Amino acid sequence: MTTRLFGERVQRLEDERLLRGQGRYTDDLGNGALECAFVRSPFAHARIHSINATAARALPGVVAVYTAADVPFGDLDLPLLIPHPQLTHPRTQKCLASSIVRYAGEAVAFVVAESRYLAEDAADLVEVEYEPLPAVVTPERSAKAENLVHADVPANSAADVTQAVGDVDSALARASHRLRRRLRLERSAAQPLEARAVWARWDAVEGRLTVYDSTQSPTSIRGGLAVLFGLPETSVEVIAPDVGGGFGPKIMLFNPDELLVPYAAMKLGRPVKWTEDRREHFTAVTHERAQVHEVDFGFDDGGKLLALDVDFIHDAGAYTPYGLILPIITAAQLPGPYRVPNYRVRFRDLYTNCTPTSPYRGAGRPHGCFVIERVMDAIAAELGLDRAEVRRRNLLQPGDFPYSVGTMWQDGGMAVYDSGDYPELLRLALERLGPKPEGDNIGLGLAMYVEGTGVGPYEGAHVQVLVSGKVVASTGIPTQGQGHATVFAQVVADELGVSVEDVTVTSGDTRRFPWGVGTFASRGAVMSGNAMANAARAVAEKAKRVAAEHLEADAADLELAGGEVRVKGSPGRSLPLAVVSILSNPLRYAFGGGDEIATQFQPRPRPGPPLAEGEEPGLEATGYYSPSPGSTWAGGCHAAYLRVDPKTYRLEFLKYVVAHDCGRVINPMILEGQIQGGVAQGIAGSFYERLLYDEEGQLRNASFMEFLMPYATEIPDVEMVHLETPSPLNPLGIKGAGEAGTIPVAAMLASAIEDALGVRIDEMPLNPNRLFELTR
Amino acid sequence: MIVNGIERPEASDPRRLLSDYLRHDLGLTGTHVGCEHGVCGCCTILFDGRPVRSCLLLAVQARGHELATVEGLAQPEAPMHPVQQAFKECHGLQCGFCTPGFLMATVAFLREFPDPSDAEIADAIAGNLCRCTGYANIRRSVRRAAELSRQA
Numbered sequence: 001m002t003t004r005l006f007g008e009r010v011q012r013l014e015d016e017r018l019l020r021g022q023g024r025y026t027d028d029l030g031n032g033a034l035e036c037a038f039v040r041s042p043f044a045h046a047r048i049h050s051i052n053a054t055a056a057r058a059l060p061g062v063v064a065v066y067t068a069a070d071v072p073f074g075d076l077d078l079p080l081l082i083p084h085p086q087l088t089h090p091r092t093q094k095c096l097a098s099s100i101v102r103y104a105g106e107a108v109a110f111v112v113a114e115s116r117y118l119a120e121d122a123a124d125l126v127e128v129e130y131e132p133l134p135a136v137v138t139p140e141r142s143a144k145a146e147n148l149v150h151a152d153v154p155a156n157s158a159a160d161v162t163q164a165v166g167d168v169d170s171a172l173a174r175a176s177h178r179l180r181r182r183l184r185l186e187r188s189a190a191q192p193l194e195a196r197a198v199w200a201r202w203d204a205v206e207g208r209l210t211v212y213d214s215t216q217s218p219t220s221i222r223g224g225l226a227v228l229f230g231l232p233e234t235s236v237e238v239i240a241p242d243v244g245g246g247f248g249p250k251i252m253l254f255n256p257d258e259l260l261v262p263y264a265a266m267k268l269g270r271p272v273k274w275t276e277d278r279r280e281h282f283t284a285v286t287h288e289r290a291q292v293h294e295v296d297f298g299f300d301d302g303g304k305l306l307a308l309d310v311d312f313i314h315d316a317g318a319y320t321p322y323g324l325i326l327p328i329i330t331a332a333q334l335p336g337p338y339r340v341p342n343y344r345v346r347f348r349d350l351y352t353n354c355t356p357t358s359p360y361r362g363a364g365r366p367h368g369c370f371v372i373e374r375v376m377d378a379i380a381a382e383l384g385l386d387r388a389e390v391r392r393r394n395l396l397q398p399g400d401f402p403y404s405v406g407t408m409w410q411d412g413g414m415a416v417y418d419s420g421d422y423p424e425l426l427r428l429a430l431e432r433l434g435p436k437p438e439g440d441n442i443g444l445g446l447a448m449y450v451e452g453t454g455v456g457p458y459e460g461a462h463v464q465v466l467v468s469g470k471v472v473a474s475t476g477i478p479t480q481g482q483g484h485a486t487v488f489a490q491v492v493a494d495e496l497g498v499s500v501e502d503v504t505v506t507s508g509d510t511r512r513f514p515w516g517v518g519t520f521a522s523r524g525a526v527m528s529g530n531a532m533a534n535a536a537r538a539v540a541e542k543a544k545r546v547a548a549e550h551l552e553a554d555a556a557d558l559e560l561a562g563g564e565v566r567v568k569g570s571p572g573r574s575l576p577l578a579v580v581s582i583l584s585n586p587l588r589y590a591f592g593g594g595d596e597i598a599t600q601f602q603p604r605p606r607p608g609p610p611l612a613e614g615e616e617p618g619l620e621a622t623g624y625y626s627p628s629p630g631s632t633w634a635g636g637c638h639a640a641y642l643r644v645d646p647k648t649y650r651l652e653f654l655k656y657v658v659a660h661d662c663g664r665v666i667n668p669m670i671l672e673g674q675i676q677g678g679v680a681q682g683i684a685g686s687f688y689e690r691l692l693y694d695e696e697g698q699l700r701n702a703s704f705m706e707f708l709m710p711y712a713t714e715i716p717d718v719e720m721v722h723l724e725t726p727s728p729l730n731p732l733g734i735k736g737a738g739e740a741g742t743i744p745v746a747a748m749l750a751s752a753i754e755d756a757l758g759v760r761i762d763e764m765p766l767n768p769n770r771l772f773e774l775t776r
Numbered sequence: 777m778i779v780n781g782i783e784r785p786e787a788s789d790p791r792r793l794l795s796d797y798l799r800h801d802l803g804l805t806g807t808h809v810g811c812e813h814g815v816c817g818c819c820t821i822l823f824d825g826r827p828v829r830s831c832l833l834l835a836v837q838a839r840g841h842e843l844a845t846v847e848g849l850a851q852p853e854a855p856m857h858p859v860q861q862a863f864k865e866c867h868g869l870q871c872g873f874c875t876p877g878f879l880m881a882t883v884a885f886l887r888e889f890p891d892p893s894d895a896e897i898a899d900a901i902a903g904n905l906c907r908c909t910g911y912a913n914i915r916r917s918v919r920r921a922a923e924l925s926r927q928a
Binding site for chain 1: 792
């Protein structure tokens with residue numbers, strides 16, 4: 001294989017369209033469709049006594065108002081996406097609530113009108129009589145179970161799971177030092193700048209449903225809609241066009257609109273579109289992050305961690321459609337890059353009257369990282385040792401792989417790290433960071449992380465050389481800005497010996513590729529990247545077989561390069577890929593463009609049927625990649641110098657370094673963009689953003705005026721060092737990088753602020769007021 | 777009103793937002809709507825040459841004014857505007873949703889500050905949110921756009 005493009009800083013192929021204002025986000029499409037608005041619960045917990053939509057239905061321009069009673073799936077529990085044997089009390093919401101609501105923002109009625117303006121007018125006219133019930137807001141209050149979120153779920157507990165490695169109790173008892181910490185992370189939200197949107201059309205003649213959805217998983221939406229509506233899956237098409245950021249919540253599926261918009265389109269026989277507004281996005285789209293950890297740990301005089309006992313509660317919100325994935329991830333990879341010989345972790349997944357949770361960039365990993373890194377800093381502080389040295393003494397070594405943590409991973413198998421070099425990552429980060437600058441209130445922050453990436457079950461890809469010689473490639477997973485159109489083109493172009501501009505990638509369109517899972521868990525490059533390579537290699541092999549006949553050569557002596565199939569070492573003997581593509585499809589009719597060479601009266605080099613035994617027409621192939629249970633494991637180290645202003649408690653980053661290892665790098669420019677963006681989201685979630693619920697379960701800061709997202713003035717330039725330890729688990733050696741930048745930031749900031757101010761940090765996020773309080 | 781140099785009819789509905797008018801009545805969907813309360817900057821357009829939030833204006837308020845949207849920066853067949861070119865060269869966009877707002881803010885900024893300092897650049901784009909890039913490449917893009925504009 002040539003390596004001309006893999007590893008190069010290829011500029012993005014998707015950019016020009018986006019820069020010229022020619023993007024195709026869902027709300028850009030479907031002009032003239034009916035538009036919709038939701039009636040949502042203003043209460044966190046309430047019984048519904050009545051819903052009266054008479055006035056709303058009477059408003060001119062209103063086409064339909066749906067309550068649970070008006071739709072056939074009104075009483076259906078939405079799917080439990082990830083069932084798990086230890087999820088003993090799963091609960092999912094109804095598409096539209098009819099008897100009880102369990103979070104502010106839960107959908108109650110759905111209005112379809114000639115315009116969004118009219119739909120909102122009508123939504124205001126829907127009268128809902130609520131009887132408020134006591135709201136359970138924080139995970140700590142949920143654990144006390146003074147009130148229940150679901151009357152039939154005792155102790156508000158969806159699951160209570162314990163795992164243990166070694167003998168924690170006796171190791172703790174024997175340890176010469178023992179400390180306890182209570183570490184708390186608050187709720188936050190991803191907030192992609194494009195909120196969600198769905199546009200659906202029903203073709204009654206063909207019986208075909210076409211849905212455009214700002215989702216991270218169109219293939220799953222298609223599968224689900226087919227099941228829920230009883231349609232053949234071949235009659236459902238789902239397209240994620242340009243998606244304006246995802247970061248996790250758009251992987252959550254069967255939001256009520258994803259059923260109601262297609263249903264309305266079918267029922268009313270007209271295209272229907274719903275576009276979420278920002279206020280809805282704050283309460284109706286899944287959150288993450290709230291977890292409280294009780295940590296008990298023992299270590300020896302040299303700073304070696306001997307035993308770690310963690311008991312944590314996860315704030316699930318009102319329902320558990322996404323199963324136990326978040327606490328499972330925290331529990332599984334909490335030990336991070338360190339050897340923890342005795343480890344016990346218990347978690348309880350607790351219901352609250354808040355918006356449900358599902359993965360948000362990092363997905364349970366920032367929590368685990370925060371815990372273990374706080375433990376490392378606590379050991380250093382207790383023993384008066386250097387923080388880097390304590391880490392060095394506990395790190396796994398390059399010879400330790402594959403390394404089993406001894407915990408259950410999110411794919412049902414065990415958490416087994418495949419490869420890496422953690423001591424080198426620490427060394428590289430500190431080397432680049434350099435000496436501490438002079439000055440007061442400057443802290444060194446340090447945090448290391450691992451990230452289980454590239455989980456299965458599989459992804460696939462289709463690659464085809466057109467008769468023009470241009471290449472089209474498609475995969476089921478959509479892009480939300482990660483540069484799929486470029487990196488997959490790089491992979492395919494290398495395999496086919498063409499230029500990257502000759503490859504057009506479509507992702508997230510089930511009409512082009514109907515199989516696959518979705519874009520999440522930093523898995524796109526690992527899963528679809530390898531699937532693309534497999535498909536493209538099959539195309540290359542086929543090109544050689546077809547060309548071999550016409551070049552009178554052995555296929556094994558051919559290579560693909562420069563847009564041609566050629567005999568190695570004989571530059572004159574070659575066929576353009578365009579010609580090979582034409583020849584791969586025996587023709588009766590010629591259409592021009594040189595395809596007469598494939599028609600039946602042309603001399604053929606080979607006797608027998610025009611289409612050789614076992615061969616299919618067309619220069620195309622489909623490829624898949626499906627790993628054995630188990631992930632690739634990326635890793636890294638963040639190190640920074642941070643100055644805390646002693647008067648304002650604002651943060652000033654003097655230097656921020658990331659040393660990271662995500663296996664082989666397809667495109668360093670795009671990778672660095674992912675890391676920088678991840679760090680920014682980490683800083684945002686550690687010092688600026690938080691979701692503030694009051695005691696009644698009202699989200700008090702559901703706008704960008706009060707949920708403070710950082711601007712260009714708050715986020716520093718991150719310096720990066722790449723280390724490549726190829727994953728042995730996949731042909732391309734890729735690990736995945738989308739979420740890595742975010743994971744250790746909270747831990748690193750805690751470490752830096754502790755060092756700068758000399759106060760202990762046990763919580764995230766922080767802010768200037770909180771730092772002021774902590775230093776009093 | 778004039779939009780990208782073309783005379784356009786007035787909005788028929790007095791409560792139509794300017795952003796909705798541009799997107800859905802004129803089909804200029806390059807202007808995006810991220811928050812509808814004037815914070816994110818995705819809907820930034822030029823209003824008589826100055827950057828404004830089109831989600832905070834009613835379409836009728838644009839009567840008699842001259843507007844420019846991202847679609848007007850370069851004709852479809854022409855090379856991209858230097859600011860667009862700079863964002864491409866510097867990987868200044870990922871999902872692309874916030875990008876038109878940044879482009880319009882940058883165009884207006886560079887007219888006033890053709891040779892800006894790093895601090896001026898950060899300040900100039902600190903009215904626009906980006907959730908993907910972490911801003912470093914956007915700051916680089918603006919710096920590069922200034923270079924390209926001076927060369928042009």
